[in-house]
Amino acid sequence: MKANELLYRKLFESASEALIIIDANSGVIIDVNSSVSSFFGYRKNELVEKVVWEIQLFKKIVKNEESFLKLSKCDLPIYRDFPISTKNTKIILYELVISRYTINANNILLFSFSDIAEKKMAENELMLSKEQFKSFMYSATDGFILFDSDLNHIDINKKALDIIGLSRRDVIGKNLIDIVPNIKVSGRYDEYKKVIETGGKFIKIFKPHSKFGDKYIELKAFKVHSGLGMILNDITERKQIEKELQESEEKLRNIFENSTNLFYSHTADHILTYISPQVKQILGCSQEDAMVNWTNFTSNNPINDIGFYNTVKAIETGKQQPPYELELIHKSGRKVMTEVREAPVVKKGKTVSIVGALTDITECKKTEERLNQSLSILRSTLESTADGILVVNNDGKWTSFNQKFIKMWNISKDLIDSGDDKKAVDSILTQLKYPEFFINKVKELYAHPEEYSIDVIEKMDGRIFERYSQPQHNNEKIVGRVWSFRDITEQKMTEKALRESEKNLSMIYKTTTNILFQIGVEPNDCYRFLMVNKAFLTSVGLREEQIIGKITNEVIPKFSINLVHSKYKEAIRKKKTVQWEETSKYPTGDKFGIVSVSPIFDENGKCVYLIGSVNDYTERRMVELQLNKSNKKLREMTLHMQEVIENERMKIALDLHDDLGQKLTALNMDLSWLKGRTIKDIPQLSDKLNEMTDLLNSTIQDVQKIATELRPSILDDLGLIPAIEWLLKEYKSKAKLKYQFNISPQGLVIKKRLTVAIFRIIQEALTNVVRHANATLVKVDIIKENKLLSIAIEDNGKGITKRNIEDSKSFGLMGIKERANVFKGEVKISVEPNKGTKLKVKIPYV
Numbered sequence: 001m002k003a004n005e006l007l008y009r010k011l012f013e014s015a016s017e018a019l020i021i022i023d024a025n026s027g028v029i030i031d032v033n034s035s036v037s038s039f040f041g042y043r044k045n046e047l048v049e050k051v052v053w054e055i056q057l058f059k060k061i062v063k064n065e066e067s068f069l070k071l072s073k074c075d076l077p078i079y080r081d082f083p084i085s086t087k088n089t090k091i092i093l094y095e096l097v098i099s100r101y102t103i104n105a106n107n108i109l110l111f112s113f114s115d116i117a118e119k120k121m122a123e124n125e126l127m128l129s130k131e132q133f134k135s136f137m138y139s140a141t142d143g144f145i146l147f148d149s150d151l152n153h154i155d156i157n158k159k160a161l162d163i164i165g166l167s168r169r170d171v172i173g174k175n176l177i178d179i180v181p182n183i184k185v186s187g188r189y190d191e192y193k194k195v196i197e198t199g200g201k202f203i204k205i206f207k208p209h210s211k212f213g214d215k216y217i218e219l220k221a222f223k224v225h226s227g228l229g230m231i232l233n234d235i236t237e238r239k240q241i242e243k244e245l246q247e248s249e250e251k252l253r254n255i256f257e258n259s260t261n262l263f264y265s266h267t268a269d270h271i272l273t274y275i276s277p278q279v280k281q282i283l284g285c286s287q288e289d290a291m292v293n294w295t296n297f298t299s300n301n302p303i304n305d306i307g308f309y310n311t312v313k314a315i316e317t318g319k320q321q322p323p324y325e326l327e328l329i330h331k332s333g334r335k336v337m338t339e340v341r342e343a344p345v346v347k348k349g350k351t352v353s354i355v356g357a358l359t360d361i362t363e364c365k366k367t368e369e370r371l372n373q374s375l376s377i378l379r380s381t382l383e384s385t386a387d388g389i390l391v392v393n394n395d396g397k398w399t400s401f402n403q404k405f406i407k408m409w410n411i412s413k414d415l416i417d418s419g420d421d422k423k424a425v426d427s428i429l430t431q432l433k434y435p436e437f438f439i440n441k442v443k444e445l446y447a448h449p450e451e452y453s454i455d456v457i458e459k460m461d462g463r464i465f466e467r468y469s470q471p472q473h474n475n476e477k478i479v480g481r482v483w484s485f486r487d488i489t490e491q492k493m494t495e496k497a498l499r500e501s502e503k504n505l506s507m508i509y510k511t512t513t514n515i516l517f518q519i520g521v522e523p524n525d526c527y528r529f530l531m532v533n534k535a536f537l538t539s540v541g542l543r544e545e546q547i548i549g550k551i552t553n554e555v556i557p558k559f560s561i562n563l564v565h566s567k568y569k570e571a572i573r574k575k576k577t578v579q580w581e582e583t584s585k586y587p588t589g590d591k592f593g594i595v596s597v598s599p600i601f602d603e604n605g606k607c608v609y610l611i612g613s614v615n616d617y618t619e620r621r622m623v624e625l626q627l628n629k630s631n632k633k634l635r636e637m638t639l640h641m642q643e644v645i646e647n648e649r650m651k652i653a654l655d656l657h658d659d660l661g662q663k664l665t666a667l668n669m670d671l672s673w674l675k676g677r678t679i680k681d682i683p684q685l686s687d688k689l690n691e692m693t694d695l696l697n698s699t700i701q702d703v704q705k706i707a708t709e710l711r712p713s714i715l716d717d718l719g720l721i722p723a724i725e726w727l728l729k730e731y732k733s734k735a736k737l738k739y740q741f742n743i744s745p746q747g748l749v750i751k752k753r754l755t756v757a758i759f760r761i762i763q764e765a766l767t768n769v770v771r772h773a774n775a776t777l778v779k780v781d782i783i784k785e786n787k788l789l790s791i792a793i794e795d796n797g798k799g800i801t802k803r804n805i806e807d808s809k810s811f812g813l814m815g816i817k818e819r820a821n822v823f824k825g826e827v828k829i830s831v832e833p834n835k836g837t838k839l840k841v842k843i844p845y846v
Helices: 002-014 034-040 065-072 117-131 133-139 158-164 188-198 236-258 278-283 287-292 303-317 362-384 403-408 413-418 421-429 435-447 489-511 534-540 558-574 618-678 683-710 713-717 720-735 752-773 802-806 811-822
Strands: 018-023 029-032 078-085 091-103 106-115 143-148 153-156 201-206 217-223 227-234 262-267 272-275 324-329 335-347 350-360 388-393 398-401 453-458 464-474 477-487 515-522 526-532 578-586 589-601 607-616 738-744 777-785 788-795 826-832 836-844
Touching (some): 018 034, 065 106, 143 158, 188 201, 188 217, 272 287, 278 335, 303 324, 303 335, 303 350, 335 362, 388 403, 403 477, 515 589, 534 607, 558 578, 558 589, 558 607, 720 738, 720 752, 720 777, 752 777, 752 788, 752 811, 752 836, 811 826
Parallel strands (some): 738 777
Antiparallel strands (some): 018 029, 091 106, 143 153, 143 227, 201 217, 217 227, 262 272, 262 350, 324 335, 453 464, 464 477, 515 607, 589 607, 777 788, 826 836
């Protein structure tokens, strides 16, 4: 069973007919073979499980379900010829055989389609050959030849004889080989035999043997009942026209493809019908994209409205309009300016289309704009220059000048408007001290037009002009001369003053106590001393011959030379004065100074000199070093004294607490004992003993207070942080001063040497707040940041004045600064009126 199914499937799929199996009851397509797709263009999944009357392919066979059921009940098989439309709408004639079968108790219909187009064509040709042969052959405008099966000529019409250039007697009864001897070599003889055997066709265009003339023949061979029929057509003239047309098209294509222009055509309704490939180069898009979306490539520039108006006018009038400019948008977004030339195509007095050529003139427009801009800049430059400019042609005619020239020579507007150049020159000559010298120079230059000239002329009013002249060229040809006049009166006066200044400067240079020097800048970073003053020699302890003419490496100490050269280069690079501090060893000893160098550049922008000076602060530096040593010793002494004082305070506090306190306590106890024994015997002493007891208790409290103020025991017992908290609570209870205390990081440990200093600083600051600030709140912050300890005390009082800060009698602040200074710390006080004072102390945490 399985083998039968496989055989059925193989036969079903390999069948040359298009086979379609349909359920006879429901009209559902059950299966189709592969020929269905090749015949009609439908894929299998487009047909299977669909009802047959819903498929376009079967519309002429089965219109609806009713007609299908009627068909399934007819006597089958049915044979019909149908012109059927394929999926791509091609009409092909098919023979349809509809059969009924029963498979597994199911009724099915088998539709079998066979292509009978060729069969019908053969039948028609045969009918034509039988019924119309003679009429066709003798009335045909083409040549016609009839052969038997051995390719012997049976008949030939006059047109064929004219084409081959032979008579009927030369052809009839003769074999084709006799007429065309090389027919077998060409292979056509065998092709004709094959047509007779298979019934196929043979069509060829060829050039026959030279004995038939220089001709091109189109030959169509086909099988007829007697053998072979052949139609000949002399297409020599057509081939020549085709050749000429091909050449013309090739030329036109070369023009279209190689031209920089874009060619197009559109209908009178403005619908594009053609656009050339140059659209890719001009707009960056494909021809298809441009044809569909042309309006997307046009900008909203008002200039485009003019182009549209010209096109409409050309369509309406049928006459070519002037070229116009059109702004388009490249696919990248940049704007493209084009020039458009159009011509209407008119048929029967009506414009049917517009053909045009579009040229990209973006660069031309940019060049034009740049040219106009250059001319504008040239004119503006000419008018803005400080020189008076005059341009004269070879005939001495003034062709151009600026207003500065007119003003310099006091030429009136009327004289300029008159155009009388001779009178204008005469007016110039009257203003000169030496007019003959002026005019002689002019004559000399006109005698030698290629020469350049520069000289100085003096006016009667005392002004001095520098006159410069050079030939004017146009395409390497001298067409005139350009004269420029510069007022150098002030320059000449400046030069005179400069000479005097240089003389005075030289005197100052030699006599000043400031250190001055001049260095020449040579290639390869070489620097040479050109000049030094006396103060320089005195400072370094060298003679002039040991310095002048020597390169810097020979004079400046080695350990300084790299720094010095780097600063020289920096000054040259930045084109400005550079300063630095330098320490050098010279025969006179260590020298400390602030060195300044300034670069001097020539007209080409090349640095030629370095002018330098040195602010020698060697003596001041020595004093500073000595002072620093003294300050260091003073800080050490101060620290020692503070430690001594604190130790003494601690000792005194201990003595007061331990010795005097104990004795006072013992005295208090004795007084209590005495009071208990005498009050009964001597009642009048009771009041006196009570007074003595109160006084003694008060004295004990004072001693404790003095001891605490001298050195709070909590500072030594618990450390800085608890001591500060105790201090703040004391001020809160005594002065009603609220406080906020912050320490960061938590658990910060302060080194012992700093503990007392910080405590005393905060104690003194809080005392000042209570005494002077009228504050209600104080904030104390102790923060460690890296290697720096920051102590800030801020209140909300009235704020300390600048005068109080700077007052030499502000001992509290002086004490705070001195304690901070001992540890190389700094103190800053910031004040906001009526908002309080902030005291900030920063001490290195080492």
